[in-house]
Amino acid sequence: QPKRQGLGSEDLPADSVRAISISTLYLISTTVDRMSDVLWPYLLEFLTPVQFTGALTPLCRSLAHLALKRQEAGADAFLSQYEASANLPSPYAITARLLVVSSDPYVGDGRGAASLRLLHVLHQRIHPLLGPRWETTIPRLVQHLDECTEETLSRKEWEEKLLMFLRDTLAVVSDNTWVSQLSLEMCKQLPCYNGMPQEKNFLYKCIGTTLGAASSKEVVRKHLQELLETARYQEEAEHEGLACCFGICAISHLDDALAQLEDFVRSDVFRKSVGILSIFKDRSESEVEKVKGTLILCYGHVAAQAPRELVLARVEADILRNMFQYFSTKVLGIKVETKDPALKLCLVQSVCMVSQAICGSAQAGAFHFSWKAELVAHMMEFIRAEPLDSLRTPLRKMAMVACTLLVSLEPPLEEQMRAEVTHGCLHSVMALLPEPEGEDASDRKALYLDTVHALEDLLTSLLHRNMTPQGLQIMVEHLNPWIKSPRSHERERALGVSACLLRYFLEHLHVSALVPFHNLGLLVGLFSPRCADLWPATRQEAVGCIYSLLYLQLGYEGFARDYRDDVAEQLLALRDSLVHPDLSVLFHTCHSIAQIIGKRLPPDQLISLLLTIFEALGDPDKNCSHAATVMINCLLKERGGVLLEKVPEIISMLRSKLQGTQEEHVLKAAQHSVYLLASQHRAAVVSSLLGSPLPFDSHTCTLWRALAVDPSLTTQVLRLLLEKMNRDVPFKESRAFLLSSTPDRVATLLPLAATCALYEVLSAPASGAAVLELYPELFVALLLRISCTVGVQLPRNLQAKERRSSGGPPAIRNLEPCSSAVDTLQAMLLRGGSEEVVWHLELEGGWELLRTSEGHEEGVTQLARAMAKHAGPRLPLVMKALISTQSSAYEIQRVTSTAFLAELLSSNVVNDLMLLESLLVNLAARQKDTCASVRRLVLRGLANLASSSPDKVRAHGPQLVTALIGGLDDADDLHSLVALEAMAGLARLLDLVEPWDLRSVLLHVAIRIRPFFDSEKVEFRRASICLFGHLSKACHGDCEDVVLEQTLSALAPLLLHLCDPQAAVVTACRFALRMCGPNLACEELTAAFQKHLQDGRGLHFGEFLNTTCKHLMLHFPDLLGRLVSTSLFYFKSSWEDVRAAAPMFTGFLVLHADRELRHQVDLEQLLAALQLLLKDPVPMVRMKAAETLGRLVKFA
Structure with missing residues (x-):
């Protein structure tokens, strides 16, 4: 249409x-x-x-x-x-x-x-x-x-x-009739509101209200049964409505409501519904869970609405027992709990309502809730099962709400359960991934905020159970991993929760007596570095935490809750500066925060604050790590004066922090911290660092070098280290084996550590000024340290450590005592501007010589020589310091100092610096030293005057000669090195001494050195013969009678030692004979000596000896017997060439002697001696003996 x-x-x-x-x-x-x-x-x-x-x-x-x-x-x-x-x-x-x-x-x-x-x-x-x-x-x-x-x-x-x-x-x-009709009508209208959940839910409440007014139990039970049988359990809204109906009804009919719930579960209707649903395999589980969830909710609402005085008696036996019976299912007799989130949520909601009902009861304080721990455990299982990648349901939140309510009930949870609840809930919320933006972003954000509030309420309820500083610390310790988390959102959440807990603690603080807030420093130290967190919100929360903590401290000090402290209030003004993106502004703000903390923190809390902030030096958030350095240094500067007793603990913490990081700013911060501490407690810092394990690791070395920043501090530190190095004995003697002949020398730890520490401080470029100031003291102390550690071993534990480290990366420095001292002296010289000294000894091998027992003395000599050449201006003070140590109890130190001073006398610098007189006086004073090496070196030093100041020898002649002659008579040993040194010294000085100074000692010297001509030791033969030559040379024209007699006495040995197996002795004999010639007043002999005995000229010994004997017998015939007797002594010489030369010498004497002189010779003795030589194993000796026998015929 x-x-x-x-x-x-x-x-x-x-x-x-x-x-x-x-x-x-x-x-x-x-x-x-x-x-x-x-x-x-x-x-x-x-x-x-x-x-x-x-x-x-x-x-x-x-x-x-x-x-x-x-x-x-x-x-x-x-x-x-x-x-x-x-x-x-x-x-x-x-x-x-x-x-x-x-x-x-x-x-x-x-x-x-x-x-x-x-x-x-x-x-x-x-x-x-x-x-x-x-x-x-x-x-x-x-x-x-x-x-x-x-x-x-x-x-x-x-x-x-x-x-x-x-x-x-x-x-x-x-x-009652009217009420019953109304309730009946309401029940009839229920199906009309299918699809209109709000209206139907309200209608359920109206039904519950109406049934509550009914006086007939039959009517109530009948309607409740009908509701249970006709409810549309598949609709979510129906669950809440039906449960509300039961809860409201239970206000007046608790017993009926509970009885009807139990009857329904036992009824055929429930069983048939479950059975019918189980036919549909895909739907059965969820549908059955919905029925169970509704029943569990009903119990929850019944508990929540029923009169409190009636609930307590029924809550455990009738309500909770049935709730958990519906929640779990038995399979083959084993209880299996559901995984359905809706059913879990129903259970959690009901647990919340049950807990609220108990809490609301007037008898709650006296009620012992035996189900409490089990319920908390169930809630924690639900929370742990929740995913961490999303937050979609309120189950997590509701479970925490349930825990919050349960925590407030009696009995208190055990400590372990409290910890598990705290840790589990924090992990469930803190670890949640940030929610992505989306259409439901606002709903998710609201759920997240509700969940966080639930967490905060739970933690505050746990805290309420232990409102003490210790209880607060326990909570913060659980939050600590999240506060330091590498993920920004986790840090922000953790700081927010921390701020909430601190505000709660502050709001509920009740101090009945003045007690210390013993962990204030620890808590402030935890939050302080977070003031520079990457997230501005986290920074501001951190300041809020510090603000609350400072007011907590004021509360514990007795201030009223409404008191406002001007210093603490400045923190609020600084919060806005923390939002500024400029790092310089941010760190300046952190410095200001540290100043505020320093002003309000009690002295006893400062160390725990510092140690906690030290932990933040390795924080993955570089901003926080930098902020920690700023705050530490600020606190040390402002309050370091009260930390004397805590210095070892701080140093130990710094070392451990450095071991865990390679960050440059952390190294610098640690160094600056040590510097600030040392500027206030240098002795304690030095002692603490010396207590570090040997060998020092790179981190300890870093801290030592921090003490070289400020020249005045460095000077004081160096003096302390020198005192430590010299305070204890350098070594102790011990026997590694009971039967060992000589004890081992083992280094003591304190001087060894001080030596290593000196090296580290001296290695820092900034220590130059302090080294210059202490140059003499450092030089002398380290030189003597080297001397007393030569041949000294490491303690066994350090030896084992060195061996273990040999297979790994090389150690920073050699820990061997003497080598460490040598290295330190090198560092000192380099830092003191004496690089040439170091390089000179390096080229000469002097540093290696210093390290060995055999070469140490020569090394010291080379060092003195290098110092005289390259560091002359330093010598006056060095010498003064060294002289003061010559009374040392250790022989080796006296030897070293004497060797150094003795070598200085060989340099012209002693004249330039006017050191000669004082050196001579000092050396002369050591002539009676108990150590032979010292006495020997004194003589060397006196003789060195011939090299440095030959013009001064005459002025000091008597003193020098007397000292050296005293050395010849050294009482230690006939062949002592002192005597050897005396002979060498006299040989150098005799040409420079006034002749009249020799006249009185000439005979003594000649007699004293005569036994050394035939010494088994080459050095003694050479030195004594050489000295005799110098004596002869020095007395040309003087003392003819004395000289002639001694020359004639020495003539046979000198001639025979021309066949000495040692070239040095032969050379000395040539020199001595050339010098003796003029004193014999025989021109022919003098000419022969000069002709045949020049250095470098070949010698035909037989020809020379023949010529010499001819002139001797011609000019000195009376010497025949004396010379033959002397030669007989050498028939037994251990040197075969000398044994061969002796009969040759006798034969030539006999050859050129007149027959009238035969009475001078004991022929019988001579023949016996020659006959023995005929049996000598050496053919040459036998031949010479036979030749001499042939020449004796003229005396027959």
């Missing part, structure tokens, strides 16, 4: 048609006469059918107007018309309908107010007794709706007002 066209040939919109219909209905109802008789009975039929819900508002308005008109007309035919027409709704249906639709009052153009007004007009029709009460209650409800809007109205509050109105109505009627 063709469509009927309207205006403009277009269909009217549906909204326009509806508006026109509403206006028309209201116009007809209010203006057309006698229409009330037509509309009144029929409009009522449209009131209760759900399909007309959209027209309720105009319908209610029209009905209200019609009812008022009929009341004004006196018509009272409502009841008769109701009875006559079965289509008209009953008063119970009207009441239920209008109440339910009023629960959502602003829908449909304000149907709530319209429904309530209609209900008000119909009060007489509902029940005769309701008029007076409704006259006051309904207008107030309508007024409340007029005052609110859809946005401002609280639905929960509004529903509570309606339920209160219903309870009031039921109380006024107070008719």
Whole structure:
């Protein structure tokens, strides 16, 4: 059919048609006469059918107007018309309908107010007794709706007002029959609201309220049973509605509600429903879980709504037992808990309600809740099972809420359970990944914030159980890993929770007596570095934490809660600066924060604060690590003076921190910290660092070098180290084996550590000024340290450590005592500007010589020589310091100092620096030293005057000669090295001494050295013969009688030693004979000596000896017997060439002697000696003996 066209040939919109219909209905109802008789009975039929819900508002308005008109007309035919027409709704249906639709009052153009007004007009029709009460209650409800809007109205509050109105109505009627009919009608209307969850939910509440007013237990049980049997469990909203119904009903009928729940579970209906559902394998599990979830919720609401005094007796045996019975299922007798999140959520919600019910009871404090630990364990299982990559359901939040309520109940949780709850909940929330942006981002954010608030409430409830500094620390320790997390969002969350806990602690702080806040430093130290976190929000939370902690300290000191401290309040002003992106501003702010902390922190808390901030030096967030360095140095500078006793602990912490990082700024910070500590407690810092294990690792070395920053501090540190190095004995003697002949020398630890420490400080370039100031003391102390560690071993434990390290990376430095001292002296010289000395000894091998027992003395000599050549200006003070040590108890130190001073006398620098006189005096004073080496070196030093100051020898001649002659008579040993040194020294000086200074000692010297001519030791033969030559040379023209006699006495040995096996002795003999020639007053002999005995010229010994003997017998015939007797002595010489030369010498003497001289010779003795030589194993000796025998014929 063709469509009927309207205006403009277009269909009217549906909204326009509806508006026109509403206006028309209201116009007809209010203006057309006698229409009330037509509309009144029929409009009522449209009131209760759900399909007309959209027209309720105009319908209610029209009905209200019609009812008022009929009341004004006196018509009272409502009841008769109701009875006559079965289509008209009953008063119970009207009441239920209008109440339910009023629960959502602003829908449909304000149907709530319209429904309530209609209900008000119909009060007489509902029940005769309701008029007076409704006259006051309904207008107030309508007024409340007029005052609110859809946005401002609280639905929960509004529903509570309606339920209160219903309870009031039921109380006024107070008719069990009427109440039963109303509840029956409400139950009938339930299916009508399928698909309208809010209205149906409210209707359930109305049913519960109505049943609560019923006095008949049968009616209550019957309706509750019907509700359980007919509920649509597959709908989520149904669960909450049915549970609310049971809860409200339980206010008056607790026993009936609980009994009906148990009956239902045991009933065939429940079993059949479960059985039917189990047929459908895909649906069975979820459907059954929904039924169980609803029942669990019912128990929760029953516990929450029932009278508190009745709940406690039933909560464990009847409520919780059944809840958990429904939650778990038995499979083959084994209890299996569900994994359905909806059922878990129902259980958690019910646990919350049960816990709230217990908490709300007046007897809660005395109630021993035996289920508490088990419930907490269940909640923690749920929390741990929640995923960490997303937050989609409120299960996590609700489980924490349940734990919060449970924590407040008795008995208290065990410590381990408390820790598990804290750790588990923190991990579940802190580790959540940040939610991505999306359409439901706001909902997810709201859920996250609710979850965080639940966590905060749980932690504060746990804290409330232990409101002590220790309890607070336990909480913060659980948060610590998250506060230091490498992930920014985790740090921000952790700081936020920490701030909440601290605020709670501060708000609830009650100090009954002045007690210390013993862990304040630890807590402040944990939060302080976070003031420089990468995230500005985290920085500000950190400042808030410090702010709360400082006020907590003030509270423990006795200040009132409302007291405001000017210093602490400055933290709030600094919070804004922490948002600044400029790092310099940020770290300056951190410095200011550290100053505030330093001003308010008690002295006893400073060390724990520092040690905690030290931990942050290795923080993965570089900003926090830098901030830690800034704060540490600020605190040390401001408050370091009170840390004397804690220095070892701080040094140990710094060393351990350095071992765990390679960051440059951490190294610098640690060095600066040590410097600041040392500037206030240098002795304690030095002692603490000396206590570090040997060998020093690179980190300890780094800390030592920090002490070289400031020259004045470095000087004091060096003096302390020198004192430590010299305080203890350098070594102790011990026998490694009981039968060992000589004890081992083992280094003592303190001097060894001090030596190593000196090396590290001296290695720092900045120590130069201090080294220059202490140059003499350092040089002398280290030189003597070298001397007393030559041949000294490491302690066994350090030897083992050295061996273990040999297989790994090389040690920073050799720990061997003497080598470490040599290295330190080298470092000192380099830092003191004496590089040439170091290089000179390096080229000469002097450093290696210093390290060995055999070469040490020569090494010292080379060092003195290098110092004289390259560091002359340093010598006066060095010599002064060295002289003061010459009374050392250690022989080796006296030897070293004497060797050094003795060598100085060989350099011209002693004259330039006017050191000669003092050196001579000092050396002369050591002539009687108990150590032979010292006495020997004294003589060497005196003789060195011949090299450095030959012009000064004459002035000191008597003193020098006397000293050296005293050396010849050294009492230690006939062949002592002292005597050898004396002979060498006299040989050097005799040419420079005045002749008259020799006249009185010449004979003594000649006699004293004569035995050395035949010494088994080459050095003694050479030195004595050489000295004899110098004596002869020095006395040319003087002392003829003495010299001639000694020359004649020495002539045979000198001639025979021309065959000495040692070239040096032969050379000395040549020299001596050349020098003796002039003293013999025989030109022929002198000429022969000069001709044949020049150095470097070959010698035909037989020819030379023949010539010499000829001249001797010609000019000195009386010497025949003396010379033969002397030669007989050499017949027994251990040197074969000398044994051969002796009979040759005798033969030539006999050859050139006159027969008249035979009486001088004991022929019998001579023949016996020659006969023995004929048996000599050496052919040459036998041959020479035979030749001599042949020449003796002339004496026959």
